[in-house]
Amino acid sequence: MDAALARAWLEETARVVAAERDRLTALDAAIGDADHGTNLDRGFSEVRRAMTGSSPGELLVSAGSALIRKVGGASGPLYGSAFRSLGKALDAERDVTLEAFAAAFEAAVSAVERLGRAAEGDKTMVDALRPAARALARAVRDGLEPREALDQAARAAEEGAKATIPLTARKGRASYLGERSAGHEDPGAVSAALIVRALHTVATRW
Amino acid sequence: MKKLINAADAVVEDALHGMAAAHHGLRVDVGNRIVYRASPSPGKVALVSGGGSGHEPLHAGFVGYGMLDAACPGEIFTSPVPDQIAQATTAVDTGAGVLHVVKNYTGDVLNFEMAAELAAEEGVRVATVLVDDDVAVEDSLYTAGRRGTGATVFVEKMAGAAAEAGAPLAEVAAVAKLANARSRSFGIALTSCTTPAAGKPTFDLPEDQVELGIGIHGEPGRSRVPLATARELVALALEAIHADLPLSGDLLVMVNGMGGTPLAELYVAFAEVAAQLRGRDAFITRSLVGNYVTSLDMQGFSVTVCRLNDELTRLWDAPVQTPALRWGR
Numbered sequence: 001m002d003a004a005l006a007r008a009w010l011e012e013t014a015r016v017v018a019a020e021r022d023r024l025t026a027l028d029a030a031i032g033d034a035d036h037g038t039n040l041d042r043g044f045s046e047v048r049r050a051m052t053g054s055s056p057g058e059l060l061v062s063a064g065s066a067l068i069r070k071v072g073g074a075s076g077p078l079y080g081s082a083f084r085s086l087g088k089a090l091d092a093e094r095d096v097t098l099e100a101f102a103a104a105f106e107a108a109v110s111a112v113e114r115l116g117r118a119a120e121g122d123k124t125m126v127d128a129l130r131p132a133a134r135a136l137a138r139a140v141r142d143g144l145e146p147r148e149a150l151d152q153a154a155r156a157a158e159e160g161a162k163a164t165i166p167l168t169a170r171k172g173r174a175s176y177l178g179e180r181s182a183g184h185e186d187p188g189a190v191s192a193a194l195i196v197r198a199l200h201t202v203a204t205r206w
Numbered sequence: 207m208k209k210l211i212n213a214a215d216a217v218v219e220d221a222l223h224g225m226a227a228a229h230h231g232l233r234v235d236v237g238n239r240i241v242y243r244a245s246p247s248p249g250k251v252a253l254v255s256g257g258g259s260g261h262e263p264l265h266a267g268f269v270g271y272g273m274l275d276a277a278c279p280g281e282i283f284t285s286p287v288p289d290q291i292a293q294a295t296t297a298v299d300t301g302a303g304v305l306h307v308v309k310n311y312t313g314d315v316l317n318f319e320m321a322a323e324l325a326a327e328e329g330v331r332v333a334t335v336l337v338d339d340d341v342a343v344e345d346s347l348y349t350a351g352r353r354g355t356g357a358t359v360f361v362e363k364m365a366g367a368a369a370e371a372g373a374p375l376a377e378v379a380a381v382a383k384l385a386n387a388r389s390r391s392f393g394i395a396l397t398s399c400t401t402p403a404a405g406k407p408t409f410d411l412p413e414d415q416v417e418l419g420i421g422i423h424g425e426p427g428r429s430r431v432p433l434a435t436a437r438e439l440v441a442l443a444l445e446a447i448h449a450d451l452p453l454s455g456d457l458l459v460m461v462n463g464m465g466g467t468p469l470a471e472l473y474v475a476f477a478e479v480a481a482q483l484r485g486r487d488a489f490i491t492r493s494l495v496g497n498y499v500t501s502l503d504m505q506g507f508s509v510t511v512c513r514l515n516d517e518l519t520r521l522w523d524a525p526v527q528t529p530a531l532r533w534g535r
Contacts, residue, residue, distance in 0.1 A: 025404060033283045033423035034401055034408045042281075068320065072258075072284040073313035077320055115316065172312050173425055175349040176342070180426065 001096040001206060006056035010063050012198040014044035020194060027187035031174040036075065036187040043071035043079070055094045060087030074172060075188060078112050078125065079195075085111035098146045098206060102136045105153075109133045116171060123169035123181065125188035131156035132196045146206035154197040161189035207405045214402035218259045218279060222266075229529045231270050239286065240294045241266040241277045251369040251378045252276070252298035255307040255362060256291055257314055258283040260401070260502045261422055263530035264358060270528030271535065273366035274307075282401050282502070283423045285313040291321030296328050303331035303375035307362055307382060309354025310338040311423075333375050335382040337361050339391045339510065341450045342419025342428055353421050356462050356510030357389035359498050360522070363531065367524035385518060390451045392419065392443040393508035395464065396433070399424040399501045418442060422464075422501045436471070440478035443509045451513065453483060458492040458512040458522060465500035467507055472496065475507050492522055498530065 017024075017040045024037030043066065050066040053059040064083030067076055089104035090096050096104075109129045118124045120131075135156035139149030164186040172188070174181040211217050219236060226234035233242040246252070255265045256278030265277035276294040278286035295304045304325065308318045315336065322332040337354030344352075365382035373381070395417040398407035401424065408424035411417055416439065419427035431442075447453065461476040463469070476495050483490060491514060499508070512518065525535035 029404065029408050033425050034404045035284055038403045039281070039284055069287055069289055072280045072287045072317060074316055076287060077316035116312065171350055176353065176421055176425060178428055
């Protein structure tokens with residue numbers, strides 16, 4: 001991954017989040033407070049404006065800072081810290097290998113789990129991110145091409161998001177509903193899967 | 207959707223312009239979304255709170271003598287951001303330290319945590335008190351913990367009075383913790399609410415049903431029951447509170463409107479609270495009836511009870527001068 005690809009990933013994420021804004025907000029209305037799409041759209045619009053840097057690491061750190069600055073709610077600090085951790089782990093490397101990216105992605109997911117005090121099965125974005133990190137690590141071990149590896153990571157994230165439907169939320173605002181949160185897909189897991197899929201979409205070269 | 211607005215995405219900013227124009231006791235930084243006291247008391251511990259907009263008068267309506275020094279409104283139902291909170295915190299610090307009053311929601315907690323770190327880097331001593339009074343949420347490993355609702359008003363008032371009297375940071379924080387620990391709330395919605403951005407009600411609630419255990423963000427509650435009389439609904443709320451905090455001794459009771467309920471109905475509810483507490487070993491020695499912690503245009507109410515002691519009574523009675531609460535000065 002070079003700076004151009006990191007930039008393309010963030011641009012594509014902003015585009016997808018804007019396109020899916022109403023769906024994310026509708027998912028949030030069912031078990032939360034009906035603002036997930038609006039908040040992320042505001043955040044990634046700011047990312048588009050404010051991202052800066054000559055390496056993938058710098059760009060991703062600046063994107064994380066923009067999210068923390070603009071989004072608010074829980075998703076601002078969580079996604080913001082994820083992108084900042086990802087970027088910091090990549091350091092100033094200008095040409096990031098898939099292996100280094102997978103390790104940095106692992107660090108980012110751990111940061112989300114730590115900050116949100118959430119684990120897999122709590123019906124949060126971790127339910128998409130953790131399987132994606134696992135799939136990515138496995139793909140690297142198996143020596144897959146970057147594009148194929150990212151497809152597997154995105155697929156794992158999407159399956160993880162779908163698998164939140166029957167779950168009862170244990171973290172975040174949906175947890176206030178108790179058992180009534182079951183039967184709905186978690187909006188944070190869905191947006192996390194969109195972000196991972198966006199990287200696969202633009203990673204035609206690595 | 208019918209709303210008295212200019213544009214859905216300008217509501218927070220336009221309302222801040224209105225507060226600035228209406229209340230000369232406030233200094234409003236609209237660009238950074240911070241509401242300050244125009245004339246702070248020198249040398250005292252400062253109080254900063256904040257949270258999503260849509261709960262007015264919470265929090266900006268409680269900025270002033272004897273309560274908050276600054277409030278940070280976020281987007282509608284979305285917590286403020288770290289830079290904003292840190293800026294407010296640094297600006298109001300007199301050197302005596304700053305108390306953050308934070309309602310216990312994941313987003314509020316995370317953003318205030320980050321802000322406290324930023325302010326600490328600037329040399330500000332910050333203490334944080336979480337408000338978590340809502341008995342509708344089980345406080346267990348399986349939830350994000352109880353929500354902060356009506357007791358926020360009590361905590362901000364009592365801790366603000368302690369700070370105004372010159373108490374040091376640790377003592378102001380202890381007052382806030384005590385006020386929170388002795389307070390419980392339960393809310394009931396008759397309708398959902400409509401955020402300007404979504405343009406339609408957050409959840410569907412049939413004409414003949416009410417939602418028990420609602421929070422203050424239009425999030426659905428724990429269960430639905432058929433619409434009942436004020437007497438029966440108040441009984442449900444009091445039972446839920448009593449099961450967690452036995453209702454006895456001197457009580458401060460707030461019957462709070464969610465934004466769309468006429469004051470007359472809130473007094474109907476308060477009459478029921480008073481009648482149903484009679485005969486128990488409980489005495490309503492202080493009370494508050496009105497719209498203090500709202501959910502936009504939601505119809506409904508919440509009951510918040512604080513078991514007073516002499517200290518908390520004295521702090522509640524102390525003078526206060528804010529847009530939404532004012533007495534004794």
